[in-house]
Amino acid sequence: MNEISTAHKEYLAKRQRQKQLIRFFRLSIILLFLLLWEIAARKNWIDAFIFSSPSRVFFTARDMFLDHSIISHTGITLLETLASFFLTIIIGLLSAILLWYSPTASEILEPYLVILNSLPKSALAPLLIVWLGANMRTIIVAGISVAIFGMIMNLYTGFRETDPEKIKLIYTLQGTRKDVLFKIILPGTVPLFVSILKVNIGLCLVGVIIGEFIGSRQGLGYLIIYGSQTFQLNLVITSIVILCIISLLLYLALNLLEKKYQNHRQASQP
């Protein structure tokens, strides 16, 4: 490395200050919000019975920790979300491949996919409960139903946008359609696949919560509905806070996976 010039040093220092500024304000917003909320509740500016307060949420969470109920409810929701997430990935990937393999089938099915994708899936949930019963299977299906159609359509579109010259390359090397799929289409759509995963994990969580709202005795969705019906708003808000944390952690996990994949690719470069 050469000697760093003063101008460049100043530039780096400026970038550093900017970063600190952003971090500071990010943290300030949440702290200020919590502080205001707490003060408002204590000074009776808002009704703490309805709006709860940070300290009440904290104590609710602590009590639920102590009787382990928080762990079982959170665990159930997490389990259902992950199950529907992985099933969505498998079913979505296979369906997209089948559609790509048979252009006739994809043309026939296109209007159905469009309708199913734009249909608000929460409308399906009551039906699923009746058909499949109020159990975990139903909740998982609800999670899948929210994410699956969008995934199939996005992935299939990605498959179709593959450079036709790259496909021609495989044929000039005497390859078959199977080679096109495994050597060009699938490896070429990995970045798209990863971004679809990031969207899907959130969508599956939405579907699972909807399912738990109406057909469950367990899980965070159930706690939210139960809490609101019995006017235990502390419980509702505590559950929502946990949901925030879960979705953040799931997103971070996928980000980590993406980084690992990129690092793996870079590591194989000299």
Add this chain to the structure above:
Amino acid sequence: MKPLLEVTHLSYAYHSVNGETYALSDLSFQVEQGEFIAIVGPSGCGKSTLLSLIAGLLQPEEGEILLEGTPVEEAKTAVGYMLQKDQLLEWRTIYQNVILGLEIQHKLNPHSTKRIEKMLRDYGLASFRDARPSQLSGGMRQRAAMIRTLAQNPTLLLLDEPFSALDYMTRISVCDDIYRIIKQEGKTAVLVTHDLSEAVSTADRVIVLSSRPAAIKTIVDIRIDLPERTPFLSRSAPEFKTYFNEIWKELKS
């Protein structure tokens, strides 16, 4: 001696909802072993279609294409095709890219990989064996694409404007590179191009096509007297201009 490639009365049309488009009409020509043929014609006249037919990617509607006496559909592996862009796959290393054809045809063996390693060394890519395509210059990428084509040891090479995506300076030096590789490996080549200087500077014969539907207007024999002919040196040979003008007039008429 039998010609390596024999094209007789070849016609081809594309079909779409809006009707038929005649791309080629009644083409006949032959390519001898070791020859370098350039095909020129106005853009969109069906040059690429002709190459796809010779490569066996499309089936002729009329006429036939024989490679060493057998119909080309049965001799596909004897044809190597180089596309307009190098089409190296970014998710593979250079080595993994050049073995793509062998991998698809299940022909990876100690013998074929030894040949690949030798070509990588000969054509200056050995130290980039494990690099990604994006780390290579345009010329190196084109050489890697060439090795990928040569890996299956084809008897006939089809080049579909392989230099058109490169900038002018690179194009001239890559053209020299590829020409040298083809001669060194003793291959027969058919180059499609719309660049007249490229055609005259590389070819032994230039086939001039008319606009769509493409028919052969004329075939010009190129004789450039140089002790060691390369495309670059050919460009400054005195005969170059004469041939250039002759073909130019043919294309214009």
